[in-house]
Amino acid sequence: MKSLPNLLWLRSFEAASRLGSFTAAGAELGLTQAAVSNHISALETRLGHVLFERTTRKVELTESGRAYLQPVRKALQDLAVSTEGLFGSKSSGTVTIRAPISEAVLIIAPALVEFQKVQPDLDIRLLSAIWADTVLETGVDIEIRLGAGNWPGCRAEPFGSEFVVPICHPDIAKTLKSPNDLSGLSLVHILGFDDHWPHFFEALKQEGPDNTKGVTVDTSLAAVEWAAAKGGVALILERIALRLASSGRLAIPFGTRIPSGQNHYLIHRDKAPSQNPAAQTVENWLRGLFSGE
Known part of the structure; x- marks a missing residue:
């Protein structure tokens, strides 16, 4: 990073290149024309190349200036996008x-x-x-x-x-007439909601299926994708399940719902x-x- 020129010099160079004027670049950056001129001169000295041809009315990029402009502009744009993405805009909107x-x-x-x-x-x-x-x-x-x-x-x-309900692929839902039919199917478990399946069967006053096969994921989003791929049955928030069921992507096989606890x-x-x-x-x-x- 020691070889990088001063960022202020690069901003002045980019603005002057785009606007064709040290005066206009200064107005955009809140600097005087002399300050922009000094920045460009310092940058040219640092690089050992003349970047602009100066005339009385305008400035034009030299061949070296044109070659340098593209990477400088891209670097400044990438920095602006990254700053906005990480920290957001300060505008009221x-x-x-x-x-x-x-x-x-x-x-x-x-x-x-x-x-x-x-x-x-x-x-x-x-x-x-x-x-x-x-x-x-x-x-x-x-x-x-x-x-x-x-x-x-x-x-x-x-x-x-919030309540949770079971969901699965519509083809699997057609084979499920009651919660007893869950026996033999793979159940997905979501970290942080590990007690949902036991509570579900407790609410039905029945023992859960005696199977340990299935998967454990850390988000409901992963559970949804797993169920949509016909992996088995998941328990997710009812508000999410209803939207997915209305689209036909997934189905809610039973009318049973239990409090989420969260x-x-x-x-x-x-x-x-x-x-x-x-x-x-x-x-x-x-x-x-x-x-x-």
């Missing part, structure tokens, strides 16, 4: 949502299509995480968690009760700054999305 990965993919992302038709001026960033304690302390405007609602350092606003919460961090109007708009939309309104 940008709202960053953080949610569990399965909810982000299976609940929020599909609903965002219609929401953005109503709110086209809002720039939404949707971040996901597998575990609730994987905390992003900065850059998140709205955070949704699934759990018991007892996280330190914040107030948890409940979105309502609900969705909107997280309000202690000492967090007040939200801007854009974030409040998105937050209200999420309340309606998770309440079914």
Whole structure:
């Protein structure tokens, strides 16, 4: 990295190349014409090549300048995209949502299509995480968690009760007349929800099937894909199962549902700054999305 030129010099070089003027480049960057000229001269001295042909009315790139412009512009663009992707925009119209990965993919992302038709001026960033304690302390405007609602350092606003139901491929569902038919089928277990299957059979007042075959995954998203591939039967949140069943991709074989034991919460961090109007708009939309309104 020691061979890299000063970033300010590179910004002045890119702006002057694009605008064809040191004066215009200075206006865009908030610098004087003399400052831009000094940056370019310093860069040329550092590289040992003349980058611009100066005339009284404009500047033009030399052959060396044209060759250098493309990698410099790409590097600056990559840096801008990476910064925006990791830390977000500071504009009032940008709202960053953080949610569990399965909810982000299976609940929020599909609903965002219609929401953005109503709110086209809002720039939404949707971040996901597998575990609730994987905390992003900065850059998140709205955070949704699934759990018991007892996280330190914040107030948890409940979105309502959650239930889980079995799902499977429609072809498998046709062979299931009652929960007794689950015997011999592979059951998927989700880390963090390991007690769901025992509770499911307990609610039915029957013993679970005596089989240990199956898979264990760490997200409901993986469980959905496993069930869709005819791997067997999974227990997932009812709100996700209903959407997938309505599309015909998966089916809910029985009418039995049990409380999840974990609900969705909107997280309000202690000492967090007040939200801007854009974030409040998105937050209200999420309340309606998770309440079914």
